[in-house]
Amino acid sequence: xxxxxxxxxxxxxxxxxxxxxxxxxxxxxxxxxxxxxxxxxxxxxxxxxxxxxxxxxxxxxxxxxxxxxxxxxxxxxxxxxxxxxxxxxxxxxxxxxxxxxxxxxxxxxxxxxxxxxxxxxxxxxxxxxxxxxxxxxxxxxxxxxxxxxxxxxxxxxxxxxxxxxxxxxxxxxxxxxxxxxxxxxxxxxxxxxxxxxxxxxxxxxxxxxxxxxxxxxxxxxxxxxxxxxxxxxxxxxxxxxxxxxxxxxxxxxxxxxxxxxxxxxxxxxxxxxxxxxxxxxxxxxxxxxxxxxxxxxxxxxxxxxxxxxxxxxxxxxxxxxxxxxxxxxxxxxxxxxxxxxxxxxxxxxxxxxxxxxxxxxxxxxxxxxxxxxxxxxxxxxxxxxxxxxxxxxxxxxxxxxxxxxxxxxxxxxxxxxxxxxxxxxxxxxxxxxxxxxxxxxxxxxxxxxxxxxxxxxxxxxxxxxxxxxxxxxxxxxxxxxxxxxxxxxxxxxxxxxxxxxxxxxxxxxxxxxxxxxxxxxxxxxxxxxxxxxxxxxxxxxxxxxxxxxxxxxxxxxxxxxxxxxxxxxxxxxxxxxxxxxxxxxxxxxxxxxxxxxxxxxxxxxxxxxxxxxxxxxxxxxxxxxxxxxxxxxxxxxxxxxxxxxxxxxxxxxxxxxxxxxxxxxxxxxxxxxxxxxxxxxxxxxxxxxx
Numbered sequence: 178x179x180x181x182x183x184x185x186x187x188x189x190x191x192x193x194x195x196x197x198x199x200x201x202x203x204x205x206x207x208x209x210x211x212x213x214x215x216x217x218x219x220x221x222x223x224x225x226x227x228x229x230x231x232x233x234x235x236x237x238x239x240x241x242x243x244x245x246x247x248x249x250x251x252x253x254x255x256x257x258x259x260x261x262x263x264x265x266x267x268x269x270x271x272x273x274x275x276x277x278x279x280x281x282x283x284x285x286x287x288x289x290x291x292x293x294x295x296x297x298x299x300x301x302x303x304x305x306x307x308x309x310x311x312x313x314x315x316x317x318x319x320x321x322x323x324x325x326x327x328x329x330x331x332x333x334x335x336x337x338x339x340x341x342x343x344x345x346x347x348x349x350x351x352x353x354x355x356x357x358x359x360x361x362x363x364x365x366x367x368x369x370x371x372x373x374x375x376x377x378x379x380x381x382x383x384x385x386x387x388x389x390x391x392x393x394x395x396x397x398x399x400x401x402x403x404x405x406x407x408x409x410x411x412x413x414x415x416x417x418x419x420x421x422x423x424x425x426x427x428x429x430x431x432x433x434x435x436x437x438x439x440x441x442x443x444x445x446x447x448x449x450x451x452x453x454x455x456x457x458x459x460x461x462x463x464x465x466x467x468x469x470x471x472x473x474x475x476x477x478x479x480x481x482x483x484x485x486x487x488x489x490x491x492x493x494x495x496x497x498x499x500x501x502x503x504x505x506x507x508x509x510x511x512x513x514x515x516x517x518x519x520x521x522x523x524x525x526x527x528x529x530x531x532x533x534x535x536x537x538x539x540x541x542x543x544x545x546x547x548x549x550x551x552x553x554x555x556x557x558x559x560x561x562x563x564x565x566x567x568x569x570x571x572x573x574x575x576x577x578x579x580x581x582x583x584x585x586x587x588x589x590x591x592x593x594x595x596x597x598x599x600x601x602x603x604x605x606x607x608x609x610x611x612x613x614x615x616x617x618x619x620x621x622x623x624x625x626x627x628x629x630x631x632x633x634x635x636x637x638x639x640x641x642x643x644x645x646x647x648x649x650x651x652x653x654x655x656x657x658x659x660x661x662x663x664x665x666x667x668x669x670x671x672x673x674x675x676x677x678x679x680x681x682x683x684x685x686x687x688x689x690x691x692x693x694x695x696x697x698x699x700x701x702x703x704x705x706x707x708x709x710x711x712x713x714x715x716x717x718x719x720x721x722x723x724x725x726x727x728x729x730x731x732x733x734x735x736x737x738x739x740x741x742x743x744x745x746x747x748x749x750x751x752x753x754x755x756x757x758x759x760x761x762x763x764x765x766x767x768x769x770x771x772x773x774x775x776x777x778x779x780x781x782x783x784x785x786x787x788x789x790x791x792x793x794x795x796x797x798x799x800x801x802x803x804x805x806x807x808x809x810x811x812x813x814x815x816x817x818x819x820x821x822x823x824x825x826x827x828x829x830x831x832x833x834x835x836x837x838x839x840x841x842x843x844x845x846x847x848x849x850x851x852x853x854x855x856x857x858x859x860x861x862x863x864x865x866x867x
Contacts, residue, residue, distance in 0.1 A: 190275065198271055200226040202246045209269050216265035223247045224265040231259050296325035357569075365481070372479060387460070394458060401454040409449050416442070484568075485512040486523050491572040493565055498581040500558045503677060506551040508565065508572070518547030526566040527551055531581075532559030552677065555581040630851070634659055640670070649673045668693040671705045686715075687736060698724025703732055763802070775800055784854060787863050788829075794867055814867060821864065 199206050200214065202225055207216040213228040223245055233243050234254065242253050255261035286292045286305040296303050299317040320328075416439070423435055462468065491510045498504040508525070510518040521543040529537040539553035555561060564576040629636040635658040643650040651670040658665050671689035688707035694700050703719035715737045721730040733748070734740035741748035758769045767775075777791050790796065795814060798807035853861050 194275065198268065198275065200224075200229055202226070202229040207265075207268055207272060209272050216268040217259070217262040218265040219245055219262065220252055221245050221248050221250045224268055227259060230262065234259060294322035295319050296322045298325070369479065376475075376478065391458065391460070398454045398456070398458075402452055405449065405453045412442070412446065412449070482522060484518075484523050486510045486518055486567055487513040488567040488570040488572050490515060491567060493563075493572060493574065493577065495563070495577060495579055498555050498561065498579055500555050500581055500583050503552055503554050504581075505677075506553075506563070506565075508549040508551070510547045510549075510567070520547060521545040521549070523549075523567050525549060526564075526569060528562075528564045529553055530562045530564075531555065531557055532561065533557075537561070557581070558583045633661060647675050649675075663696075665696040666693065691719075699729075701732070705736060783857070786854070786858055786861070788866055792867060818866075 194206060200216075205214050205226060205228075207224075207226060208214045209216075214226045216224045217227055217230055218224055225246060229246065230243070233246065234240070237243055240254070242251055244250065245252055286294055286308060289305060289307050292305055292307055294303055294305055297317055297319050303322055419435070423432065490513070491508060494507045494509075496505050510523060512518060522545070525541060527539060527541060529539055531537055537553050537555060539551050542550045542552070544550065551565075558581045561579050561581050562576050563579060565572050566575065625638075625640045627636075627638045636656070638653065638655045640651055640653040643652065650672055653670045654667060655669070656665065656667050669692055671687050671691050674686045674688070675683060676686060677683045686708050687705045689705055691703040691705065692700070693703065699722065701719060701721040703717060706714070706716040706718065708714055708716075715735045717732070717734055717736045717740060719732040720728045721732065723729050730742050731744060731748075732740060732742055734752075738754055739750050740752040742751045743749055755769060758767075758772060761767065775791065775796070777797075781791075785791065793814065795807045795810035798804075798810055853859075
């Protein structure tokens, strides 16, 4: 079998120089740099060096013509002599070429000096055709070893150039990062100065307040002492004046009376002998733990925030975007060693351009766990460019080009848009009509009622909600009767909105006013402030007024964390979110109260009627974590419920109010419920639900 043999022509540089780059007259090599051996082109197309031409001119009798030393043709000398002959351009080019080209070493076989070594690129082997019978096939590429060396040198040079370029780029990036590091340090230093100047202002204000308090105290003490001093001076002046008036008196009785008055005054003057105020004023600096607390607080004031995030290894997962629907981008950050980061706070820069180059709005959520979520809503279809940077450096794969489609791909579809048969117009939810097995759209909101009776209170609730897009607008009335205090309290529910329904990052917002009214005349208005995608503060604020309309309490806080009563200085926490139960994710994120509502022990089984939903098999399976079995059981139970609904059953413990869907309480039915419960449901006929 033949092999691929690449043939090349090797030229001996010495032979080439002797034949083409050497003057045939003086046998000296041409030189473009040397003045004597410059190649001159004669009209007969032969080339002779300048030195030889000058020697020929000087040796011939005629000074106006010479003979070519090669072809012996008569050539007229130009006016300028030999120097006016034009240079040989071709010879000069060949001289430059020989200078620029390196001298290739042609490896020869040690045993066969005239045999050039060959190189098999496939086997990576050097061999001599005469010495080594190398196995050659059609898949083997064989080239002369000298050519292989030249190729390898070229590849090495290319790789070295590329590596050098990469290193230059790396140097530029590192130098830029060093400059940014210095800039960040300067900005951080300025922020430290501003922050501690603020602390200095607090210290200066405290110093000023203490000095002002010291001056005020001094003035107060001085006033008391000056008043006492004036009293003393007035008494002294009065006594001196009276003594001068009675010095000439001769009535012994009058003098005796005055002496007695002076004795009384002397006893009273003893009270003026002691200053009513003292001069003691002292500044105490270590009378409490304030200094230690201040030192501890100052030690914890501020921090130098750094991050080990390595942007080139951070990745983003982009959901399939659909026009006019929310799309989520999930970013996971890692450090230089590939370890997942567990804290947030990295400065992310995000730019999203639509197909027309217009920037799109987005919301960025820091989960404080090393992961981030970007929510945006593309308004048009087409390619969108998403550039995500950390520390102004792109993450892996950034910028991303994503294709926003016009429509999402539904899992199941039926009917078409319209108002005719089998046509739909903006469905809310799909249910089955059991009477003619037709699919139709139901806008009826769910209705729930409940009653809770205790020796201390009676609580009842009726909830009928209207669904408007993602909003749930409740029409509810909650009533709490405190019989011990002869007071009735009622309140409503605020609006609830579910955000990101089509995204894993769902969250609920509450907004609107809750009005709490008491039969005593007091009233409270609690406002749930609507959040937005950026802040999501979940603020709540309100006032409690008495029967006269006077505000007696202030309410403020966050409905997902804690609520306070009072002003900012003296507020007391009246509600706080309880701790999340252990392994709460396994309980669908329920609170402890919700988890306990679904618990079913032996004592509770004896008290509940068999129609209680806590006996539902699908719920029990779901509580046990058997989701697939729960889904099948749920389908079976709901199908049986559809069949029973045709018989027109009515509630056993509640009744309808006319033709409306509002269910009302009935006292007789309530008492009947508790009575039957005490009798362990004896004589009550229950439909088999499960």
